[in-house]
Amino acid sequence: MLSSVMTQSPSPGVFSFVDWARAHDEHDPQRYDALSSFMLLAMVSHCGMLIGRDVELGRMAATVLLPAYVLSAVVGLSSRSMRPYCLALSLAMTTWWLVLAWPNFANHLFLEWSVLLFLVLSQRDPELGMKAARWMIVIVLFHSGLQKMVMGQYFNGAFLAFNTATIQNFSDFMGLVLSGDEFARIREMAGKPGTGPYAVSDPLFVVMSNLVWIGEMSLGPLLLFKKTRKFAVAAAIALIVSIELGARELIFGCLFGALLAGFYPRKNALAIWPVLAGVQLLAMFAFHLFPQLRLN
């Protein structure tokens, strides 16, 4: 199967692996336009979450970063000829944000920075830009699963149980999966030092816990193969939706959804970008106006 991925590569050499994520259709220029538009608005939503934080980054976001992202989005979305400059401005602001936040930046921000970087580098080659954006999803999915396997806290469900004990969002969701006694035992420990064990005996919970890392590790590579791509996109979306039911990181979830849509074969599924960007903007406003929803 690997050979079917690697054949007909237009770019021989050590970096021909880039082409493993090619589209097998002619829609990449439209996907590139859609992803560019989405990223301009995605940065507005993400940066908007920082407003009101009484730290240097919060003040910088309110005075410099957010106005620059809004300017990029307004100009970039209304004038196609100006979009490359707006993407470059968004990339510059995101680079500055990473530097300001160092070492306390979220991986989510690094993913946005990487996608913006590839979009800027590939402005004259949309297909290359989309290949790179697709590779980012493969990298994130595969390594997320591999890291969970190495840390070993999904084998017996301990990590998800700990989150159930300490995070209300997880608890709301896991309460539906765990048996009543086990759920009560875990909630009672409440994540206080010296409590345990967080390992869970409930088979359904343990299977679910292991499906997370197995799913992530296997779906990443499956996205690269033409024959399995459609299935992998659907399964990855299902996985992300189930994770978001607990995590409620809507802004990250929509970014991931947009990047996954870039894999969908034979049509430009990224045309749904206004919906995803709209959800992100709503999540940002809800974060500030309705904190009881616990969106982040």
Next chain:
Amino acid sequence: MTPRIRHKVVGLLLAVLIIWPLVQQQLVLRYRVSPWKLAGWAMYTTVMPRGNMALTGIDASGRRVPLDARSSAELFSTRSDFMSVRLMLGLFADPLPVARAMAGAHPAYQKWEITVNEVGLSRRGWLETIHQTVYSFKMTSTGVEQANVSYPAAPLTRKRAEG
């Protein structure tokens, strides 16, 4: 930029991004860097790093005295800054500013120690101290210098020990 060079630049960047998480994984396992940080895609692999820190003064007779971090504003602030960076960058965090602030606030001692207890989910699934670092400092002619760093076995938490 020619198409060929552009392709190579993108390929090189992707290759780095493919390999980097493996490097970050080793930084986590060997140097106590937070799995959640440095773009290794290891968020949600284990609980957010948390911990506590104890400051100790050692006098000429070898008597060990717990020191209050609130005894000076500088000590309190450097301690908070160090702990925050320590939980993210692990053993790459520099404890010297804390030691200098300790020596400034408590100059009567000969040596000073900073003990960092990292609390997390142990392999057995308990929330307990999973790693301990003891930084030792002494006064030299050039000022406070680090004398030693050790990693004693993490003490059992009370409930584990009783259990």
